[in-house]
Amino acid sequence: MAPTSISGINHLPPSRQREVYNRLIPPEILSDFNLSPFLVDKDGNDLLQIECTQDRNAVELSLFHQHGFEDPVLYGHFADTVNGQIHILLYVMNDPESPRFNVDRTPDGSPTKFGTLQRNLEAESAAMQAGLLPGQVRRGLHRLKDAQVSFENFVTSLGHAMFFVEPLYYHNAIIFERYGFAYQTGRRFMEEINSGFSPDGSLTGALDGGPFRQPEAQHSIRLRSWAIHDGILGQPFDHVTMYRTIGKPARVQTAPGIDW
Secondary structure, eight states: OOOOSHHHHHTSOHHHHHHHHGGGSOHHHHHHTTOOTTOBOTTOOBOEEEEOOTTOSEEEEEEOSSTTOSSOSEEEEEEEOTTSOEEEEEEEEOOTTSOOOOTTBOTTSOBOTTTTSOOOHHHHHHHHHTTOOTTOSSOOOSOHHHHHHHHHHHHHHTTOSEEEEOOSSHHHHHHHHHTTOEEEEOHHHHHHHHHHTSTTOHHHHTOOSOTTOOGGGGGBHHHHHHHHHTTTTSSOSOOOEEEEETTBOOOOOSSTTOBO
């Protein structure tokens, strides 16, 4: 029988696992970097890493445009929910030709866990000035629409009509809103954040001009996200879960009229 879950795929033979998980990769990325559909380079080096075991209901995929390159062009961490639905835990696309900012590690090499465990403030400041978002080590690929199509096809192939995502940062949630996602949890939290950035809001009052708390953040999703990453909420940005019903985009806006 065809698998209906990440756990089910993980029980397949490795060659079959690879065939199924390849559906997650947007064809446009293969075209962008002239990658073989077999995801090996001309010397036979494997460009796709799949980390999964039969006793886990999760998988991590890393696709590299070049063997030995530091960062994948696509990284995804996916899992089954307790109800057997598909959940995106993390999804990252990197432009390997753009400058790298070491926000993922401190100067001594310790991991920052995307700035959630500890922070490299110098690298973050440089990334922000370069127009990047919290958590980004490089500029993105601008292939999210293509990625959504591939992921929805993957989910449909497993027999599901919806999937879930857990935005790591404020800007992720806004992006997902604009791609038709609704909130399972966290909508009120998001609306409270937007109210906080209103002209008389408490968050606007806390935009003191510090490196990550620019007054312009009131009118910018990107700069709001940096201020929130910097702790302006007084609490972590978490407990936000979103979902998308395939073919039925939601019309949710928690920050209407706010530019990027």
